[in-house]
Amino acid sequence: METRKVNLTFCTGVNTVTGANFLFAFGNRKILIDCGLEQGSTIASERNREDFSFEPKDIDTLLITHAHIDHIGRIPKLVKEGFKGTIYSTPATRDLAEVMLEDAVSILEEEARAQGVLPLYEPKDVKASFNLWKTIPYHTDFYLGDNVNVYLKDSGHILGAAMIELSFVGSKNPSSPQASKGQRKIVFTGDLGNSPSLFLRDTDPVTDATYLVMESVYGDRNHEPKEERTQRLAKIIKDCVARKRTLLIPAFSLERTQDILFEINGLVEREEIGPVNVFLDSPLGSKVTEIYKKYKSDFKDSAKELIGAGDDIFNFPKFKITVDRAQSENITRLPPPKIIIAGSGMSMGGRVARHERHYLPDPNTTILLVGYQAVGTRGRQIQEGSKYVTIDHEKIKVRAEVENIMGYSSHKDSDHLIEFVEQTAKNNKKVFVVMGEPKAELFLIQRLRDYLGVDAVNPKKGETVEIEL
Numbered sequence: 096m097e098t099r100k101v102n103l104t105f106c107t108g109v110n111t112v113t114g115a116n117f118l119f120a121f122g123n124r125k126i127l128i129d130c131g132l133e134q135g136s137t138i139a140s141e142r143n144r145e146d147f148s149f150e151p152k153d154i155d156t157l158l159i160t161h162a163h164i165d166h167i168g169r170i171p172k173l174v175k176e177g178f179k180g181t182i183y184s185t186p187a188t189r190d191l192a193e194v195m196l197e198d199a200v201s202i203l204e205e206e207a208r209a210q211g212v213l214p215l216y217e218p219k220d221v222k223a224s225f226n227l228w229k230t231i232p233y234h235t236d237f238y239l240g241d242n243v244n245v246y247l248k249d250s251g252h253i254l255g256a257a258m259i260e261l262s263f264v265g266s267k268n269p270s271s272p273q274a275s276k277g278q279r280k281i282v283f284t285g286d287l288g289n290s291p292s293l294f295l296r297d298t299d300p301v302t303d304a305t306y307l308v309m310e311s312v313y314g315d316r317n318h319e320p321k322e323e324r325t326q327r328l329a330k331i332i333k334d335c336v337a338r339k340r341t342l343l344i345p346a347f348s349l350e351r352t353q354d355i356l357f358e359i360n361g362l363v364e365r366e367e368i369g370p371v372n373v374f375l376d377s378p379l380g381s382k383v384t385e386i387y388k389k390y391k392s393d394f395k396d397s398a399k400e401l402i403g404a405g406d407d408i409f410n411f412p413k414f415k416i417t418v419d420r421a422q423s424e425n426i427t428r429l430p431p432p433k434i435i436i437a438g439s440g441m442s443m444g445g446r447v448a449r450h451e452r453h454y455l456p457d458p459n460t461t462i463l464l465v466g467y468q469a470v471g472t473r474g475r476q477i478q479e480g481s482k483y484v485t486i487d488h489e490k491i492k493v494r495a496e497v498e499n500i501m502g503y504s505s506h507k508d509s510d511h512l513i514e515f516v517e518q519t520a521k522n523n524k525k526v527f528v529v530m531g532e533p534k535a536e537l538f539l540i541q542r543l544r545d546y547l548g549v550d551a552v553n554p555k556k557g558e559t560v561e562i563e564l
C-alpha cells in the first residue's frame with residue numbers, strides 16, 4: 096500500500112491539560128487540529144501571548160474537536176494574525192463555539208484591563224473567525240483536497256464533540272468514501288467522554304487507528320463510581336427542601352449545567368423530589384442550554400425517547416432562567432428552600448461570585464461542588480474547607496455546608512482510557528499521549544505499554560515527528 100510521510104508537530108497541549116494545538120503537515124498542506132487557550136487560575140495564562148510556532152497565514156485548514164475554550168480559545172488570535180483558511184467542526188460545536196468565544200472575549204478584555212495590557216484579541220476577531228467556519232456532520236467522509244479524507248466520530252465528551260480521523264484516500268478516486276477503507280489512519284481524540292453520559296451518545300469505538308493522539312487528563316486516576324450520583328443529588332435536594340435551605344451549585348456553563356438540569360428534571364418527573372424553586376443564573380449557561388435543545392438529534396436514544404414522549408429534558412415546574420441583573424438579585428430576596436445554579440464552575444468570575452458573597456457566610460446554605468476544582472481557584476479553597484475566601488478583595492467567612500459529587504466528570508478515567516486504546520491496539524503503530532499533567536501522561540504511557548504492549552510516547556512541546564500514513 097502506498098504511504099505518505101506526514102510531519103506531526105505538538106505545538107502546545109503537551110504535558111499540560113489545556114492549550115490543545117497540533118499540526119499535520121505534508122507537501123504544501125498545513126492542517127491544524129484545535130487551537131486552544133492555555134489556562135491556569137485565570138482564563139488565559141501569559142503563555143497565550145507568545146507567537147504561534149508556525150505562520151498563521153500558512154495554515155490552510157483548522158479542524159476543531161469541541162467547543163471547550165482550551166480547544167478553541169486561540170482561534171481569534173490565529174485569525175487576527177493572518178489565518179485565512181477554513182475552520183471545520185460539527186454543527187453543534189460551531190454554534191457552541193460562537194457563544195463560548197463571545198463570552199471569553201469579554202473576560203479576556205476585563206483581565207487585560209486589570210493587568211494594564213492589550214487584550215489577546217477583540218470581538219471583531221471573534222466575528223471574523225466565524226466567517227471562515229464551515230461544518231461537517233458526524234459519520235460522513237469529507238474530502239479536504241490533496242487526497243486527505245476527514246471523518247468525525249462521537250467522542251461522547253460534550254455536545255458536538257468529535258474525534259477527528261484523517262487518512263489519505265487513493266489518488267485515482269479521491270472523492271469516493273470507499274477509497275479510505277483499509278487505509279492507515281490517525282485519530283485525534285480531543286477529549287474523551289465518560290460514557291455512558293446522561294443524554295449524549297457513547298464514545299464511538301476506534302479499532303483501526305494506525306496513530307492515536309489522545310488526551311490523558313485522568314491518565315493516573317479513576318473516578319468515583321457514578322452509579323450513586325443521582326441518588327446523592329436527590330438526597331441533598333430533599334435535605335434542602337426539608338430543612339428550608341439554599342442550595343448553591345457552581346456549574347460550568349457547558350455540559351455540567353445541562354447535566355444538572357437533566358438530573359433535576361428526571362427527579363421531578365419521577366416524583367423522587369418535591370417541587371422546589373430552581374434558578375439558572377448564568378447567561379452563558381442559558382444560551383448553551385438553548386443550543387443543546389436545538390441539537391437533540393445528537394442525543395442518545397433514551398434521551399430522544401423522553402423528548403419524543405413530550406418531556407422537555409432541561410425544564411420542569413418551578414424552574415426559572417434569570418436573564419438580567421435585577422432578576423438575579425431578586426433570587427436573594429426569595430425565601431428558601433431554593434436551588435441556585437450559577438457559573439462559573441470553579442467560582443472564578445460569573446454570577447456565582449455574588450451568590451457566594453451572600454450565601455457562604457450563611458449556615459443555612461449548602462454549596463454543592465459538581466466538577467473538578469483546579470488548584471488556585473476559589474472553588475478549590477471551598478472544597479478544601481477554607482474558613483475564609485476572598486471575593487473582590489473582601490474576606491468572606493465560610494459557614495455554609497460544603498458537599499461534593501464528583502461522579503459527573505465528562506472525561507474518561509484511567510481504566511477507561513486503557514479500554515479505549517485496547518480496541519485499536521493490534522492495528523496501532525504509536526500512541527501519542529498528550530493533554531495531561533506530566534504525571535498523568537507518564538502514568539498512562541506506562542500502563543499502555545505494560546497492559547497492551549503498545550508503543551505509547553510522550554512528545555515534547557514543539558516536537559515534530561514524522562509518521563507514515
Ligand SMILES: [Zn+2]
Pocket residue numbers: 161163252286
Ligand atoms: Zn473538553
